[in-house]
Amino acid sequence: MEQGQFKYIRNEDGKVSRVIRIGTRKSELARIQTASVADKLKELYPDIILEIVAMSTTGDKILDTALSKIGEKSLFTKELETALEKNMVDLVVHSLKDLPTTLPVGFTIAAVLKRENPHDAVVLHPKHAGKTLESLPVNSVIGTSSLRRAAQLKKRFPHLEFKDIRGNLNTRLKKLDEKEDFVAIILAAAGLKRMGWENRISQILEPEDCMYAVGQGALAVEIRASDADILEMLSVLNDGDTVLRCIAERAFLRHLEGGCSVPVAVHTEVKDSQLYLTGAVFSLDGSESLKDTMQTSIPVNDKCQEEVDEKVQRVGVTAIKVGSESQANAERLGVDLATLLLSKGAKEILTVARQLNDAR
Incomplete structure (x- = not known):
């Protein structure tokens, strides 16, 4: 049965359970990743019923063109976000590196799960x-x-x-x-x-050979920002260190105005209550590069955010069970490092890289 935008099922014993519809790409990897999130949710909330809805995205359909040449920011997310907007699904599981640093209005990342090896x-x-x-x-x-x-x-x-x-x-x-x-x-x-x-x-x-992409190795769950109950439900999936690392990385990329059409790489680490961010930009052939490292403190006794609204989104992430001061520090770290590289000429390197890539 449908009630408003939500879907419910009446069990044999007469009990009504809400159906949580999870959107995913059709690829085998995407399905495996989505199933891992669904398993965690089912373990935490045994009374909910989960329904997985798979669909193809633009990036899945265009296979004869380099990703950097297609020119679409939401290659692997657009169709999934359309389904979310139309209430066809309640949440979407993504590889975080596929999500642009600025999400469409009305959406947020409600959970960033513990990162797998990002290398x-x-x-x-x-x-x-x-x-x-x-x-x-x-x-x-x-x-x-x-x-x-x-x-x-x-x-x-x-x-x-x-x-x-x-x-x-x-x-x-x-x-x-x-x-x-x-x-x-x-x-x-x-x-x-x-x-x-x-x-x-x-x-x-290793980072000496190849630093990784922003958000690589982390799974993100995207929802409608207005769904406070879903936001609360998913908040337990957040891994604090991963959230902070990825906020710093995404803030760095967004301030650089980077994307898949320019070579930007990162490396992050949380150690001894410090968050370290190394960021770099490269020319297409790697002959020119700028790289630097900065750090910020992660307060040990940082309290969780008490109020949830769009104002606490940080580069698209609303992590309500992760300390707000730590998140603010992480975001500032990304912006500060990007600002430093821009002052050294990063914009020029990225502009030329983008022009050369477009001309290929």
């Missing part, structure tokens, strides 16, 4: 098993759809060539294994682990 991983063609990027033959072709990865790795491994590769994880691994086009591909370690394919990881790229 990038090298997956080698079986005949090159045991090698690393450094030991691969000269002119080996490496597949990646990310300007960020290519820019850093071109600089670090000039003997390699980098070419675009598109498709979901299954498709890209099949292209690697069944053809001779690529010697290796670069993928997010988190996705490989969630798919149960850790055995395919030949090398984890």
